[in-house]
Amino acid sequence: MRSVFQEELDGVSQSLVDLSNMVSDSIHSATQALIEADLKIAEEVISNDEKIDLYQHDLDSRIIDIIARQQPVASDLRALVTALRMSADLERMGDLAHHIAKVTRLRHPEKVVPAELNDLVNHIGSVAENISRKIPTVIETRDTELALQLEKDDDEMDKLHRQLIGLLTNNTWKHGVEAAVDITLLGRYYERFADHAVSVSRRVYFLVTGTFANSTR
Amino acid sequence: MRSVFQEELDGVSQSLVDLSNMVSDSIHSATQALIEADLKIAEEVISNDEKIDLYQHDLDSRIIDIIARQQPVASDLRALVTALRMSADLERMGDLAHHIAKVTRLRHPEKVVPAELNDLVNHIGSVAENISRKIPTVIETRDTELALQLEKDDDEMDKLHRQLIGLLTNNTWKHGVEAAVDITLLGRYYERFADHAVSVSRRVYFLVTGTFANSTR
Numbered sequence: 001m002r003s004v005f006q007e008e009l010d011g012v013s014q015s016l017v018d019l020s021n022m023v024s025d026s027i028h029s030a031t032q033a034l035i036e037a038d039l040k041i042a043e044e045v046i047s048n049d050e051k052i053d054l055y056q057h058d059l060d061s062r063i064i065d066i067i068a069r070q071q072p073v074a075s076d077l078r079a080l081v082t083a084l085r086m087s088a089d090l091e092r093m094g095d096l097a098h099h100i101a102k103v104t105r106l107r108h109p110e111k112v113v114p115a116e117l118n119d120l121v122n123h124i125g126s127v128a129e130n131i132s133r134k135i136p137t138v139i140e141t142r143d144t145e146l147a148l149q150l151e152k153d154d155d156e157m158d159k160l161h162r163q164l165i166g167l168l169t170n171n172t173w174k175h176g177v178e179a180a181v182d183i184t185l186l187g188r189y190y191e192r193f194a195d196h197a198v199s200v201s202r203r204v205y206f207l208v209t210g211t212f213a214n215s216t217r
Numbered sequence: 218m219r220s221v222f223q224e225e226l227d228g229v230s231q232s233l234v235d236l237s238n239m240v241s242d243s244i245h246s247a248t249q250a251l252i253e254a255d256l257k258i259a260e261e262v263i264s265n266d267e268k269i270d271l272y273q274h275d276l277d278s279r280i281i282d283i284i285a286r287q288q289p290v291a292s293d294l295r296a297l298v299t300a301l302r303m304s305a306d307l308e309r310m311g312d313l314a315h316h317i318a319k320v321t322r323l324r325h326p327e328k329v330v331p332a333e334l335n336d337l338v339n340h341i342g343s344v345a346e347n348i349s350r351k352i353p354t355v356i357e358t359r360d361t362e363l364a365l366q367l368e369k370d371d372d373e374m375d376k377l378h379r380q381l382i383g384l385l386t387n388n389t390w391k392h393g394v395e396a397a398v399d400i401t402l403l404g405r406y407y408e409r410f411a412d413h414a415v416s417v418s419r420r421v422y423f424l425v426t427g428t429f430a431n432s433t434r
Contacts, residue, residue, distance in 0.1 A: 064294065064295060064298055067284070067294060067298075068290075068291045068294050071288040073285075074285045077281065077284060077285050078281060081281055081284075081298075081301065084298065084301070085301075085305070088302070088305070165398060168394050168395075168398055169394055169395040169398055171394075173394050177385050177386055177388075177390050177394060177397045178385075178386040180394045180397055180398060180401075181382060181385055181386055181397060181398075181401045184397075184398045184401040184402060185401060185405065188402065188405060
């Protein structure tokens with residue numbers, strides 16, 4: 001029979017999966033709102049971020065309560081502390097989707113993204129979402145191969161991000177400095193979103209293997 | 218007589234103070250290197266960041282070890298979990314100073330900051346350093362008044378940051394888009410540095426009062 005403690009640990013993993021799904025949905029909607037200058041969807045992302053924050057806050061309280069009551073052995077304690085760090089990464093990913101939605105709202109009804117950048121920004125958005133959609137499987141299966149795949153996805157993100165900044169700075173940019181400032185910040189938000197997703201996956205990798213994923217690259 | 222556990226808790230506080238001093242020194246040097254396009258200082262900030270990361274890594278291991286051995290009661294456990302979060306904030310502040318130094322290195326021997334922005338960027342740098350220099354006293358005295366003062370300093374940072382972005386976007390910017398992209402990112406790094414400093418101080422405030430500082434503003 002499974003112990004109450006084991007059930008509590010599984011509950012924490014499930015909540016991390018739920019939180020991952022919430023932030024994946026947020027970045028999906030944030031990108032859609034951004035490309036289409038859709039105020040309604042942007043507002044939804046902004047208000048959903050409060051739910052993500054509350055969910056994370058409750059999860060963290062639950063984790064601390066489990067540590068206090070169960071006084072877990074070193075390996076379980078490490079897993080619970082890691083869960084706290086993962087929830088912090090996921091909460092931050094929600095913030096970054098929220099930031100993207102706020103840029104959309106600020107410029108509405110104008111579009112933030114010039115038409116010729118739509119494909120690239122869409123691509124960046126889908127790479128970000130794609131990385132974050134892999135997190136639940138990494139958490140559920142502790143599949144270290146998949147965890148390493150996220151590192152590759154993040155390399156793709158970095159490449160696209162450099163491409164985006166390149167388009168701003170190659171002397172053909174004709175949309176003015178304000179648009180360049182917006183695009184610079186958006187690029188940064190997506191890049192950081194992916195960084196935090198990779199960080200979640202690295203933490204799982206470390207729990208499973210006891211070594212850091214980035215040292216294997 | 219003071220218990221071993223109490224001494225260990227004090228040791229954690231002292232390490233957080235040390236880490237704060239390290240990141241305050243980093244942001245000080247990062248700003249100096251930026252304004253003066255001083256490659257040597259920029260390189261120092263970049264290599265010091267590894268020391269900060271190692272220091273934080275050791276501190277975190279020590280905190281988890283204390284939790285595992287001492288199985289602290291709820292309030293002490295909460296303080297130790299908070300210490301983990303504070304160390305993560307401080308480590309991130311080190312990263313941001315490191316990012317600023319990397320922009321300096323990337324553009325060297327060119328100056329990243331146009332001469333007419335020197336005063337503003339210097340001001341932003343000193344507000345960032347000033348906030349982070351207050352952290353040791355907040356940690357050592359748990360002075361909630363001082364913790365609230367950091368919120369005010371952060372309002373000042375937000376004002377200066379808006380002013381900086383305003384200078385980029387008011388149609389008088391004559392330094393091109395690449396410089397605008399650099400300044401946008403630098404502004405973001407300083408703003409985030411201050412945010413994390415405020416986050417450290419809010420965590421102390423919460424430990425002492427049991428309420429969130431931002432709800433009192």
